[in-house]
Amino acid sequence: MNMNFSQKLEARCDPSSSSYNYTNRAYVTNEPIVEKIGDYQYIRINEYLLGAMQINDSAIGTFHPPARINMGMHPNVSTGGSFPVNDSNLRFLLKVVKPFVGSVSIPSKTMFTVYVTTNPTDPLSYPVYTISYTGRIIAPQSCSIDSGTVLDIKFGDILASEFNQAGAGNKPASIDPQTRSVSVQCSNMNAAATLTFRIESEKSQGDMLVSNNDDVGFKISDLNGKTLIPNNLSSFSEFLLNQNQNATISFKAWPVSITGNKPALGPFNSRAYIRIDFP
The missing domain is CATH 2.60.40 (Immunoglobulin-like)
Incomplete structure (x- = not known):
């Protein structure tokens, strides 16, 4: 240039x-x-x-x-x-x-x-x-994930005391991880190519996404239970394109305590992005 x-x-x-x-x-x-x-x-x-x-x-x-x-x-x-x-x-x-x-x-x-x-x-x-x-x-190779759709995962009401009872890095006892799947459409790729997906976020701590409430966050894993560390190039999960250069990728998400402290009452949320790369 x-x-x-x-x-x-x-x-x-x-x-x-x-x-x-x-x-x-x-x-x-x-x-x-x-x-x-x-x-x-x-x-x-x-x-x-x-x-x-x-x-x-x-x-x-x-x-x-x-x-x-x-x-x-x-x-x-x-x-x-x-x-x-x-x-x-x-x-x-x-x-x-x-x-x-x-x-x-x-x-x-x-x-x-x-x-x-x-x-x-x-x-x-x-x-x-x-x-x-x-x-x-x-790059000439590109992929779209559900055409840019925002995937909203709601966990409902959770007692604040459950977070400090769980301890830092752990989920409240009453909450189960939720599974979501998104479709991927790629172009200019080899059929049956292996790609990876990882998680990016605006605010993270270790393997957790930090929400707008600093005491509360989320973890995301692949279906095999491997936690995907936000903003970490080495933390990813592989998937395979089919003959039409399509794929479905699935993951689990759940809320966790960031600090082990009892959080302030009120709604909390965080935003994550799925990044697709070559392995």
């Missing part, structure tokens, strides 16, 4: 008694480098993707951040006047490290913060600009 940096940026350094007019530029990331391929340095974007960047500068040519680079000179550097910062032709590489089905959203996040100094040992105090990314990657 190539991008042209068309916005005009200028920087200014404190005036100096010397006539030294060269600058140093630091491209800093808070993420660790997880892989290097040639000069490209990849950082993790999410569980599916790594990203790396190449930048072409008008003074020194091509380099690959994160890096601290000695740049060209400009007569305004030592006088305190403004001078241009001319990065151009930014190339952003994505590497798929885990195959995915459908699409993957990339939330907006800063990849590099850029500082300009006159000496490579100067502290990095004032960022000049940032390089950020956001987007969505769409």
Whole structure:
């Protein structure tokens, strides 16, 4: 993915008694480098993707951040006047490290913060600009789960005392797990392909989804009783597509105590998502 940096940026350094007019530029990331391929340095974007960047500068040519680079000179550097910062032709590489089905959203996040100094040992105090990314990657293989239908599971009234009697991580004695099934329709897949499903949620603790009542949550398992840990790539259950690229996946859900404390009275709810992946 190539991008042209068309916005005009200028920087200014404190005036100096010397006539030294060269600058140093630091491209800093808070993420660790997880892989290097040639000069490209990849950082993790999410569980599916790594990203790396190449930048072409008008003074020194091509380099690959994160890096601290000695740049060209400009007569305004030592006088305190403004001078241009001319990065151009930014190339952003994505590497798929885990195959995915459908699409993957990339939330907006800063990849590099850029500082300009006159000496490579100067502290990095004032960022000049940032390089950020956001987007969505769409794979040709896709699956729909009951056409996006919301599956509402109700457990009725439960005595608050049953939750603290059950203890943290356990269900009230009067409640049985409920089983639900959803249909899956896939496209551009091999017939009889093996896929996996796992659980994602907005708020979780260990193997439990946390509800809008912090003392109460839910657990979800496959039909074999294997608890599916929310937001955990390694916690999944497999299923098989038929010749028409269809399948039915089933799971169990039940309420549990999160803390072992007696919860406040009132309704409680939580929301979970089913994520389909390649194994």
